[in-house]
Amino acid sequence: MLLEVRDLTTAYQGLVAIHGISLDVKAGEIVAVAGANGAGKSTLLKTIAGAERSRSGTVTFDGRRIEGEPGHLITKAGIAYVPENRRLFPRLSVRDNLRLGSYLFRGKADREEPLTGVFKLFPRLEERLPQRAETLSGGEQQMLAISRALMTRPRLLMLDEPSQGIAPKLVDEIFDAVVAIREAGTTVLIVEQRLSEVLAIADRGYVLQTGRVVITGSAQEILDHTDVRKAYLGV
Amino acid sequence: MTAQIFLQIVASGLLMGLIYALIAVGLSLIFGLMDVVNFAHGEFMMLAMYAVFGAVVIIGIDPLMAMPLAVAALFVVGATAYLGVVQHAMRAKANIGMVQIFATFGLAVLIRGVSQFLFTSDYRNVPAERNLLGGKTIELGGVFLPLPQLVGAGISVLAFVGLWLLITRTDFGKALEATREDAGAVALVGIDKNRVFTLGWGLGASLVGLAGAILAIFYYIHPDVAAPFALIAYVTVALGGFGSVFGALVAGIMVGLAEALTATILPPALKSVGIYALYLGVLFIRPKGLFGSL
Numbered sequence: 169m170l171l172e173v174r175d176l177t178t179a180y181q182g183l184v185a186i187h188g189i190s191l192d193v194k195a196g197e198i199v200a201v202a203g204a205n206g207a208g209k210s211t212l213l214k215t216i217a218g219a220e221r222s223r224s225g226t227v228t229f230d231g232r233r234i235e236g237e238p239g240h241l242i243t244k245a246g247i248a249y250v251p252e253n254r255r256l257f258p259r260l261s262v263r264d265n266l267r268l269g270s271y272l273f274r275g276k277a278d279r280e281e282p283l284t285g286v287f288k289l290f291p292r293l294e295e296r297l298p299q300r301a302e303t304l305s306g307g308e309q310q311m312l313a314i315s316r317a318l319m320t321r322p323r324l325l326m327l328d329e330p331s332q333g334i335a336p337k338l339v340d341e342i343f344d345a346v347v348a349i350r351e352a353g354t355t356v357l358i359v360e361q362r363l364s365e366v367l368a369i370a371d372r373g374y375v376l377q378t379g380r381v382v383i384t385g386s387a388q389e390i391l392d393h394t395d396v397r398k399a400y401l402g403v
Numbered sequence: 404m405t406a407q408i409f410l411q412i413v414a415s416g417l418l419m420g421l422i423y424a425l426i427a428v429g430l431s432l433i434f435g436l437m438d439v440v441n442f443a444h445g446e447f448m449m450l451a452m453y454a455v456f457g458a459v460v461i462i463g464i465d466p467l468m469a470m471p472l473a474v475a476a477l478f479v480v481g482a483t484a485y486l487g488v489v490q491h492a493m494r495a496k497a498n499i500g501m502v503q504i505f506a507t508f509g510l511a512v513l514i515r516g517v518s519q520f521l522f523t524s525d526y527r528n529v530p531a532e533r534n535l536l537g538g539k540t541i542e543l544g545g546v547f548l549p550l551p552q553l554v555g556a557g558i559s560v561l562a563f564v565g566l567w568l569l570i571t572r573t574d575f576g577k578a579l580e581a582t583r584e585d586a587g588a589v590a591l592v593g594i595d596k597n598r599v600f601t602l603g604w605g606l607g608a609s610l611v612g613l614a615g616a617i618l619a620i621f622y623y624i625h626p627d628v629a630a631p632f633a634l635i636a637y638v639t640v641a642l643g644g645f646g647s648v649f650g651a652l653v654a655g656i657m658v659g660l661a662e663a664l665t666a667t668i669l670p671p672a673l674k675s676v677g678i679y680a681l682y683l684g685v686l687f688i689r690p691k692g693l694f695g696s697l
Contacts, residue, residue: 218590239590248591255588257581268581271574272593320593 169228170195170355171216171247171324176225176235178215185211187379188225193324198346198356200366200387202400203376209359210252212376213326216357217249218242230323244272248322252329254313258302262293265301265312269319285352286315289345307338314345318354325349327358331365343369363400367391407545412663414546420659421556425614426632427639428566428651429481429607435646436583436603439489439503443511445633447484447608450514451477451615452624453522456529465535466620467554473616474609481608482601484510489604490597518626526623536620555617562613563652570648579603583646611636631675638682644695653693657681 171193178186186208193199201209214220216227218239227235234242243249257265266286270279287294290311296304301312310330317325327346331339339362347369350356360366367373367387375383375390383393390396430444441447451473458469484507492506493499531537539550570576581589582599589596615629622628639658643650658678665677685693 219587238595240593240595243590243593251591255585255591257584257588259584260577260580264577264580267574268577268589268592268594271578316592 169193170230171357172226172228173212173216174226174228176212176215176227177223178211178220179223180211180220184223185379186215186376189376189379189381191374191381193355193357195323195355196350196353197372198350198358198370200370200373201357201359201376202361202363202366202373202390204399205361206378207376208379209376210328211379213249213328213357213359214251216242217247217251217326219249219251243320243322246321246323247326248317248320248324249326250310250313250317250328250330252332254309256301256309256313256316259300261297262299262301262304262312263297265316266293266297266319269316270321272320282319282321286318289318289348290315305335305338307334307342310334310338310342311345314342314349318349322354324355324357327356329359329361331360331362339365363396364391408667410544410546412667413660414548415552416660416663417656418548418552418556418659419662420656421559422552422614422617422655423632423635423639423658424652424655425559425562425617426611427636427643427655428563428648429610430636431640431643431646431648431651432610433604433607434640435648436579436607437493437586437600439493440507440637441484441604441607442504442507443484443514444611444636445629446511446514446518447477447480448611448615448618448632449518449624449626449629450480451612452619452622452628453518454612455616455619456527456624459529459533463533465533466529466537466616467535470558470613470616473619474612477608477612477615478605480612482605484608485601485604490600515626522626524625524627526625528623529619534620538621549621551617551621555620558613558617562610563648566610566648575602635675635678638678640692642682642685642692644692647692647694650692650694 169192173189173191175188175190176186177184177188189212201212203209211220215222218237222235226233229245229247234245270282273279292308293311293315304312330342343365346356346358358366367390370387372386373390374381375396383390383396426448430441433439433441454473454476455466455469458464458472459466488506488510492502495502529537536551536554541548541550570579578594578599582596586596635658639651639654643654661677661681662674666674669676
């Protein structure tokens with residue numbers, strides 16, 4: 169098991185945002201976390217990434233307990249996190265944003281090599297290298313955020329609502345990229361509101377409601393679930 | 404005004420201006436990095452002056468040789484100030500701006516008080532017999548250039564070039580820029596923001612330490628010596644734009660020129676009037692400073 173979350177509880181500004189969540193991600197999987205606004209999806213990723221402190225429960229990554237560790241050490245351990253608002257460095261160039269992604273590596277080869285993969289994934293970023301990150305469109309910014317995360321050479325990539333606020337045409341491109349990232353050997357944990365689209369590319373999924381896991385199973389099982397069909401797919 | 408007097412004003416203003424710029428740049432750097440105004444900035448400079456004085460008197464080296472020592476010592480002082488005081492002040496749950504102001508202001512009072520206790524309030528000078536540059540002046544076409552200021556201005560230019568290279572050409576420079584853009588996001592690429600803040604405070608203090616080491620060559624030393632310089636540094640930073648390194652350089656030179664001009668045309672007691680008039684003038688027209696992005 170690459171990632172094991174057990175009974176994780178996090179309070180956010182005094183309110184319990186996630187309540188005893190358990191979740192597994194195996195190496196090589198795409199695992200989706202779905203649920204309505206306020207279900208605790210983002211808090212779950214934030215807590216795993218070390219941006220939010222858990223109140224109780226454990227997070228084990230590759231056999232090592234990581235809950236409570238600061239964010240930069242979790243990145244170093246091999247978990248890259250793309251938050252909902254992307255958190256690019258807006259006034260730095262696309263090139264500098266990418267270069268900062270490989271900050272943890274020292275050798276030139278180590279730092280340049282992931283770039284090839286990134287440009288193959290998102291060719292348009294290569295054309296934008298000298299531009300400031302803030303001048304990119306929403307979709308391009310999302311591509312850059314994912315690319316910056318990939319530059320850290322993660323074993324697990326966590327994406328929070330990558331489709332949010334970007335043009336429909338680019339949404340497909342992003343989802344295709346997620347599939348390609350997994351093909352290239354990086355495991356993906358993805359939070360999405362677009363349930364049917366994300367389950368089309370995911371192996372397994374978890375549906376959250378008010379901070380708890382209410383449904384879990386293979387992507388197909390979740391799609392077939394009566395409650396899901398009623399609540400999310402409108403059928 | 405004759406051409407010679409004009410040239411003298413430009414030369415004196417430029418030399419002192421470059422030193423003012425070096426005093427101010429560390430303050431601007433730290434502010435740009437984390438939005439904290441270091442009210443102990445002047446006290447850092449005073450400590451550097453005593454470090455040079457101590458090295459000259461105790462080890463018996465020339466003040467120029469003592470500069471690297473003062474710079475290294477101030478790096479430690481700056482990093483310690485962050486780790487020991489500022490870091491904790493930033494964890495305040497409410498009124499964080501006020502807490503930061505009082506924390507660094509309190510640090511300033513502490514440093515000054517301890518210095519008065521340890522060094523007494525006596526005015527001191529680096530002993531002339533061990534001061535290669537002290538009191539020497541060269542004349543160039545009727546313009547007098549005091550050697551300590553001339554060398555000090557040269558060192559300041561080198562320091563600015565070095566700082567520029569550090570910021571634009573190194574990974575640490577990129578980490579500094581990324582942290583000033585969004586300190587909460589650097590963990591996403593594996594950077595420890597606390598480490599960047601610590602090094603940033605060390606760097607900012609080193610720069611004002613270098614300035615203090617230059618001043619020690621030609622200025623008297625006592626625990627309150629930094630007050631007028633600190634005031635000029637705040638004006639310089641506000642004028643150049645808070646957080647802007649290039650702004651600190653340009654504003655420092657402008658302040659130096661304004662002072663040299665006022666000192667020539669007004670009675671000596673009023674020599675600072677020009678600085679503050681310039682400051683008010685610029686802030687009326689451009690409140691964020693010349694190169695500020697606030």
